[in-house]
Amino acid sequence: MADLIANILTGDHVAPKPSMPLRHKVQIGIAVFVVVSLGSFLVWKFINYREERQVTHFFQDLSQGQYDQAYALWDADDHYKMKDFLDDFGKEGFYTQGARETRVVTSKGHGGGVVVCVDLGNGKKELPILVNKDSLKLSYSPVDRCN
Secondary structure (H helix, E strand, O other): OHHHHHHHHHHOOOOOOOOOOHHHHHHHHHHHHHHHHHHHHHHHHOOOOOHHHHHHHHHHHHHOOOOOHHHHHEEEEOOOOOOHHHHHHHHOOOOOOOOOOOOOEEEEEEOOOEEEEEEEOOOOOOOEEEEEEEEOOOOOOOOOOOO
């Protein structure tokens, strides 16, 4: 006890650390909030970037008449031949007839794949394309998550 009184009288005691001003605390809080919000938005926006890019590449090949390259991106089997593909996506195909400019509208994860919704610019409903996450092969989506 005598040491405590002596320290107080002589000024030999440890001074408490001054606290951070409230303004700095608020600035740090706002900065953390902005960084987390921006990071979350970027993850949400670009989480399916590879799959959307693959669909964009597919429709670019179709618009340039490179049907062999577009067919190579499609997950085709023995039941879906090149003739069937051209009936659907050829110059006057079912989906591409009257299509002006295609654009990816949105994408949603679905199991082992991503359903990419494509606006073909022909006034029809959006076309849901399923992209396999592993192989990046395209196919018709079994569920319509676009319309």
